[in-house]
Amino acid sequence: MFDFLRRKLRLAHLRKGKPAPRTHRDLSPDLKTNLTAIRRELGASPDLIIRCLKLGSGAEGTGALLFIDGLIDQQVVNRDVIFPLLNGVKRGKFQDGDDLLKYLAQNVLAVGEVKKEPQFGPVVEALLEGETILLLDGHDEALLLSTKGWEKRAINEPDAERIILGPHDGFTENLRTNTAMLRRKITDPGLHFEEMKLGRRTRTGVVIAYLKGVVNEKLVEEVRARLKRVNLDMVLDANYLNEFISDAPLSLFPTVTFTERPDVVAAKLLEGRVAIFVDGTPVVNTVPALFVESFQSPDDYNFPFYYATFIRWFRYLSFFLGVLSPALFVALATYHQELIPTSLLITINAATEGTPFPLAVEMVMMGAVFEIIREAGIRLARPVGQTISIVGALVIGEAAVTAGLVGAPTIIVTATTAITTFVVPDLLGPGIYLRLIYTILAGVLGAYGILIGLLFTLLHLVSLRSFGTPYLSPLAPISAGDFKDVIVRAPIWALGTRPRMIGWPRPQRQPIGFPPSGDEGEEGEAEDDG
Amino acid sequence: MDQGKISAGQLTLLIMSFTIGSWVVLPTGIQAWQNLWLIMFMGLGTGLLFAYLSLFLFRRFPGKTLFEIHERVYGPVLGKFISLCFLWFFLQTGGGTLAIFKTLLRSTVFTATPDLAILVPLILILVYGCRRGIEVIARSNQLLIMSTVGLVLVSILLVVNIFNPENLLPFFNLPFSEVIWTSISLAVFPFGQNVLFMMILPRVNRWQKVNGAVLKGMIGAGLVLSTIQFLAVGVLGKSGQILVFPTYEFYRMINIAQFLTRLELIPLLNFLTMGFIKTILCLYALAVGTAQVFNLRTYRPLALPFGLFLLLVAERIFPSISEHMRYLEEVQTFFGLIFSLLLPMMTLGIALLRGLPRRRMAP
């Protein structure tokens, strides 16, 4: 049965689809034919504008400009394309026999990027991507004018990843804006971008970004290879690729990380990772992903290191509490009551007296209720959502206790879980599942059940890899040198080396430092040179 | 075959876990109670001697598992037979470990739970882990052994208020012959069972570092075991001698401000992870060994049936815990000596006599 399922899954996953047929026809020299062909290809779309014009004095010629309304910058087209075409061809400069298209590109058109294209297919593609097409009667080539320009969202702080200190800009939906933001962070010639189009119908621009000289070349190749294998109809968000290229697509744990913050991406590139930008989404994937990355917040580096270390510990603690507290409570209260301090036991005993369900069921039930409230709170409009959360938490919890449906301790544990889960948002998904599994195991076999669950999770985690890097490193396999940014957050001057498992081609980040001496600054100077 | 490679450091930690494995729960040599923690070091010394005999053999055949060495030294038929004997030894070691932990769980926390309910989930993750290969085992072990060592260190703090150094007296009130006997029995169990690592050594990425790793691992394990025993004696005094699981039970006495009490569940689970590593290594050795005996290309499909065998053995190895203790006291030493000392020594002797290996494998 499993095998059947597995085969089914694999088929679904790997079935090769044929790419949609693309026309490889050449353009015809006849303008009318070309226009008809394009009209036929795009249907009677009202946003396709065809502007026929006669070239200004100097060179005789009839032509047509084509563009999609809304994808181009009106001002650019009017001022820098149409106006020069109508007026700009000066007699004398242009001799008969010159290539008119070349002449136009070199002397007339005031746009940044001009390309010649003899084929029909790419012309249509360029049109759909927001370029303006110049077709001339009698020429079997078209000029593609880069006049892209559409409404963009302004840069603002990502909602999902708030920080207190540090830069507050976030990526937008526009690919170019995003890469530019990264360039602004890293002014290094080694910052390379590679673009490819993915998605047969969406033709989404996907950019691989990496820092040459820091990154492991094999990693880039692997990313390239995996992206090439992506065979999708549509790529609407970073997650579309995410699920396709991750090492363990069925694992609960994310082996590709994502962020909306340029500073985060910059930091990760500088550690030797590769970033994958997807056009149309502010979310940027980075690989390889490590388990411990989920516990690092950009704010860790914006605050003094002792405070950051402290907060990081609490993040670890919160995650384990969030995942384990219901299970531990169930195990303690139904199997290992001897471990509960006597006075506490009596209190809990009094509080749970008369509740109808077994504790494990109670726990799972309240967990489900909590998840529903949370989901409702997210989906609804913001003011209403908040009301839902408060009403849900207070009223349902209170009512359930008063009615004797569940014990008060259950509510307390669920609430603890609820709060602690949000501390590590990256692991929200795995957290929910693990919590449920552990709770059930605890209900069946007590602490032993939890141990079994933990061992299974451990085995799974250590066998995971993300683009060749062990997912649980540097914890297992241990690489003690990396603990400086995992167990603690060492002072910036002590973070002299990149994570060993990722940035090994060029491990040293800066002179491996001692506290910078504050007095003369000599030492610091010398180090800067080195 | 498994292509995974482990580092010498990981080997050290694996050896630690494996050695701590089941002894930590069911110690032998209880008659030497107060001095056991000292005799442990004598046992460690003897055990190291045994281990280095086997290592000598390994260094003559680097990159070969014990079974491959057997075939080289004894020829295919006799070699396979001796390998099969070793398979039996591994099966018994693994099954015995499972049996110990099953008994421990059943006589402390899960008195009413049937054996199968305890064993089956454990077997399942054992098989799961075994199929993932030695790399995964070694990595997960890194975290598990850390937590165990951490626990031992913490427990030193926890028992400070109930630790009575007087309980450690008198030193060496035993007749000398009994000291020797106890140290030999300790050398065989827990240290001698490390002969199983002859199946795993070829998976170490730098075989030159193996000697140091084994030394460090066994000394580390000796220190941990000795510390636990030391604490148990100091806390329990003589009354530990009548307990079945003294090394674990001294945690029951911990009482910090009337609040932290009955903490024994934590060491119980922690020691269980050590037993888990021990059993998973036995299972791995079984599967890989069988695959080598039958010249198979992969050991993975064998993990499941051998997991099942471990289950059966754990069920039918001892009629009761007292029989088990008797076995450990009386039989284990002889039985273990054959496998951890005599057979490797014989193999080494014959290899030397026959001048094997003919050409030096590596500088």
Place this chain on the structure above:
Amino acid sequence: MTGKLQRRKRLKKGQGLLLLLFLVLAGGCWDRRELENLAVVLGMGVDFPAQGEGYEVSFQIVRASQIQTPGSGVGGGGGGESKPVWLLRSTGPTFFEAVRNATFQSSRRLFLSHNQVVIISTEVAKKGILPALDFLIRDPGPRNTQWLLLTPDDPGQLLDAAAGLERVSALAITDLIQDYHLTSKIRPVKIGDYVEMMMQKTSANTLPVIRIKENAGKKELLLDGTGVLKDDRLVGFLNYKETRGLLWILGEVKGGLITVDLPGGGKATCEIFTAATKVKVEARADQVHVKIEVKVETGLGAQTTYDDLSTTGQLKKLETLQGKAVEDEIRAALAKAKEYKADIFGFGEYLFKHDFRTWQRLQKEWERYFVDAQVEIKVEAKVEGIGLVTRPANYQAPEE
């Protein structure tokens, strides 16, 4: 990238495994005990039944809902309020059986893991304690840190007695016992300690004694001296003074008061700040010599005279007197122990630990050696503090 394909496949196996795990585990939950079905026992008493064989065990069970939890507000007020604890008596041929037989009367399962005190009637103690308590030592449930006490009264009634400020008398007893260091006239013993002492071949055990005190028609609890058990059987009692002597020798005096009669009449009470004991046991020829050195530092706490005790000379005298008093207590304890022929001080154990050979020689007839033992006592008392006052307000210096 075939490696990647393989990885994917393995992963799916893992998921399947998880599924199977659940199938297996769906079987049942054998050791589960829901909290609301537990009867938490906090105190137990062991006695012989009025008729028949075996043991009669009394359990003090908490009524959790009757113990007002902070914030619950409503719970306490109701009319026919029942007591916060419930006393249940059950009999059986063994302790274990008695525990199980309690299910005939209790709707909930008895939960012994939190039991705090075990009170043994002197009748049982005279017949031997280990046979009665074997279950408590063997079973994984009960703690090793339960307090053991003796009572000449009915342990059941004792557990039912009023608990003073506490709502549960077992917890009250725990507190009483743990405050032993305020007087150092009681020696608390845990069940684990008791077993440990039993393992020492030459030693005898002691247990604190608790009994019921009638006070204006109400029954109250009173810790009263120490019982001496030799070979697991009760052979006699020590009073407060002798118990203190025992504690001096064991080095377990942590506090308490020393009151001495002053030569000029009146008394002075000093509080013990620190006390340290050194015991040395030697076997010379055919006799055991015991050297006990006690160092004690005290502070003057109260006096019942008008004299100025705070002068150096007076303090010196006070110190000598205290030394005498301590020695007195030790002598008293020794005398009692020798009378019972019970080595409650662990002299034999000392030999075992420090001079194993001699111990081997003497252990067979240790009783004789113990009774004949020569004991040398040296007490060094020091008065360190005099409180906040130097002399009584109306003190008149004698004219010289």
Place this chain on the structure above:
Amino acid sequence: MILLVVGVFLLLFLWEAPGLVAKEYWRELAVFTILLLIGLVFSLLLVGGVELPYIESFWIKVFAKVGKALTPGS
């Protein structure tokens, strides 16, 4: 009960075997099947109430005499 055991073993077999067949690992399949069959037989005996001998009891018998001779003080 017997049916359950057989069912479980069948499940285990079906779980493992197709992968081996696909890769044409015939030797592996053979060893796997034999081992599984041995397991099945013992499991059936156990379930069927046949008193299998305890493994260590055998060794204890074998070694008891040697042990007596060599263990000092017993």
